Amino acid sequence: MGNKFQNFPKSWKTKSKPHLFCPGCGHPIVLKMLGQAIDEMEIAKKTVFLIDIGCSLLAWDFFNLDTSQTHHGRTIPVAVGFKMARPDSLVIAYVGDGGGYAIGLQHTLSVALRNNPITTILVNNTNYGMTGGQMAPTTLLEEKTSTTPLGRQIDIHGQTIKGPEILAGVVADSAYVARGSVRQPLVLKNYLKRALQTQLEKQTFSFVEALSFCPTNWKTAAKETLEQIEKLEEQFVCKEF
Amino acid sequence: MLGKSQTVFLMGNEAVAKAAIAAGAKIMFGYPITPTSEILEKWIEFSPQNHTLYLQTEDEMAAGFGVIGACLAGTKSFTATAGPGNVLMQDAFSMAEALRIPSVGIIMQRGGLSTSTVIYSQEEVTLTCFGGNGEGLRVVYSTSGLQDLYDYTLKAFATAWKYRFPTFVLGDGYQGKMKGEVEIYKPQNLIDSQPILLADKKYAAGDKKSLAYYYPYINQLTHRPLTNISLGDSVNLRNCLNLEEDIFEIIESYKRDFQKVTPEIVEYEEMETKNAETIIFAHGIVAAAARVAVERLRENGVKVGLFRPITLRPFPTQQIRRVIKNTKRLIVTESALGQFGGMIKEALYGQTDIPIATYYRPALGITPEMLVDKVMEIEK
Structure with a gap:
């Protein structure tokens, strides 16, 4: 192996690389920042990585961390169960915007209300990537997807969800909520580290939404992809809440 | 096998909670639904003295997947549900089946017409045995009374953790809400529970x-x-x-x-089958009525016997094929429209020319009198 993997986080599993995400996908950036955060905090041995269905399932053997893929929307309750059984572990639920904001929204809200000591990382790329780019709860008004071919309309499809903004209104003071962007990975890494520290040190709830890009379904080239995520950041404000 | 035992007056659901504690369960995840809610209530009541944990979840899916999380971490945990809750929970039980995650579900059947009612039913047999998008590689104990609820809840944990298949105790509202004497005891040996993730001993090929x-x-x-x-x-x-x-x-x-x-x-109960000319097939609470019917018919010289599968998964197919030899009449009865009957018929396919009479009363109770009448009717 040697130099070939020198830039990879130590917590990555080299055997499963190259990874299975589409070229240009934002997930590997989130996972790289997460891997670096885990390395820098030296917490690999106590970390359990639980992942949802959708594009996130491609990370089932991404890390050299104990990992289980679960069912669509159900990663968060698995994380809660694991953490109750092993309070000394660091439990991460890695989900997409469908798993966290649609099919599993009740779990996203309930763990925030209960202040369960887990960390949810939710990747928001404004569409359902794995199934071919359908509308997500995060799809913006006027945004075209395969199920909103004329663009998302508020009177038909409803308003775009803003997860951290909602959660910030219900979480305990000791919880941590942030939104970062893969366009600014080091800032995102800081948010991830603070989220993991919150779980480790305060044993309270933490949530990071990672705004990400999906060139395959956005049908954008590199330049347009970056322009698009910059535009998204105007609506999805990246900050600690 | 038995440790020191004592006889106490309990509701069926309370017996389940006590058995789960005796089995070494440490966490219950539950969403209240009649007729199982007292299991969660009693578990919570008993928790401080037993140092056990609980979570009343936001829905049945969270309860089922909470169990999966805890079991992945090596902690014996369980849930209880019924009817539409059982439908939702099959999402989690499918994953438990797919990944051989030991886990226990207590099911108190409701009537099978959607939300339905809460008392007497055997209409969650197919759902509990074969629910979800899997192949039914799970263990299902169908209980027939209060003592069974205690015994088989205890056994369900041992089975699940020993064989690594999700395991169910299948009762009904009658059994869950019934009160009576139950002999409670601690098992002498508890099956150890090891974490699947965060295991201390990681895998070394060939080791x-x-x-x-x-x-x-x-x-x-x-x-x-x-x-x-x-x-x-x-x-x-x-x-x-x-x-x-x-x-x-x-x-x-x-x-x-x-x-x-x-x-x-595999487990089953046989009563008076040795020289029986007629065999009644029944399971669960209906088998309790069938026992009384067999007693009464035998008192009147009618050669009738009862075969009761206790495990519906795996099914006692070989034993059923054996018990029908030398019989003249077969009857299968259940509080459903043939969910159990279909399993019996599949076991007997190609094994006999004897017609199989059916007495199906979905959602309704079946009394000994009804079974006596039914047996006399086919005896003619």
Whole structure:
């Protein structure tokens, strides 16, 4: 192996690389920042990585961390169960915007209300990537997807969800909520580290939404992809809440 | 087997909670639903003195997946539900089946017409035995009274953790809400629970201890790990596979394991079957009525016997084929429209020319009198 993997986080599993995400996908950036955060905090041995269905399932053997893929929307309750059984572990639920904001929204809200000591990382790329780019709860008004071919309309499809903004209104003071962007990975890494520290040190709830890009379904080239995520950041404000 | 026992006056649901504690369960995840709610209530009431944990979840899916999380971490945990809750929970039980995660579900059946009612039913047999998008590689104990609820709840934990198949106790509102004397006791030996993730001993290829520890994920024919796991310094699990061939290999491997342990798991009750000319097939609460019917008919010289499968999964197929030899009449009865009857008929397909009479009363109670009348009717 040697130099070939020198830039990879130590917590990555080299055997499963190259990874299975589409070229240009934002997930590997989130996972790289997460891997670096885990390395820098030296917490690999106590970390359990639980992942949802959708594009996130491609990370089932991404890390050299104990990992289980679960069912669509159900990663968060698995994380809660694991953490109750092993309070000394660091439990991460890695989900997409469908798993966290649609099919599993009740779990996203309930763990925030209960202040369960887990960390949810939710990747928001404004569409359902794995199934071919359908509308997500995060799809913006006027945004075209395969199920909103004329663009998302508020009177038909409803308003775009803003997860951290909602959660910030219900979480305990000791919880941590942030939104970062893969366009600014080091800032995102800081948010991830603070989220993991919150779980480790305060044993309270933490949530990071990672705004990400999906060139395959956005049908954008590199330049347009970056322009698009910059535009998204105007609506999805990246900050600690 | 029994430790020191005592006889106490309990509601069925309370007996379940007490048995789960005796079995070494540490966490209950539950969403209230009649007729199981007292299991969660009693578990919570008993928690401070037993140092156990609980979570009243936001829905049945969270309860089922909470159990999965805790069991992945090596802690015996369980849930209880019924009817529409059982439908929702099959999402989690499918994953438990797919990844051989030991887990226990207590099901108190409701009537089968959607939300339905809460008292007497055997209409969750198919759902509990074969629910979800799997092959029914799970263990289902159908209980027939208060003592059964205690005994088989205790046993369900031992079975689930020993054989690594999700295990169910299938009762009904009658049993859950009934009150009476129950002999409670502690098992002498508890099956150990080990974490699947964050296990202290990680997998080393070829190492015998590792092979034994992770045996559900090893193809016992090729001795190679299945494709739903990546074993090494960490353990990675998945239930979404790339190739149909991979899924086939996993199901075949699980099936072999299931078939291998079936003789150890299978349980049934026989009453007066030796010289019986008529055999009644019944399970659960209906078998309790059938016992009384057999007693009364025998008092009147009618040669009738009862065969009651206690495990609906795995099903006592061989024993059923044996018991029908030398009989003249067969009758299958249940509080459903043939969910159990279909399993009996499948077991007997091609085995006999005797017609199988049916007495199906979906959602309704079945009394000894009704069964006596039915037997006399087919005796003619």
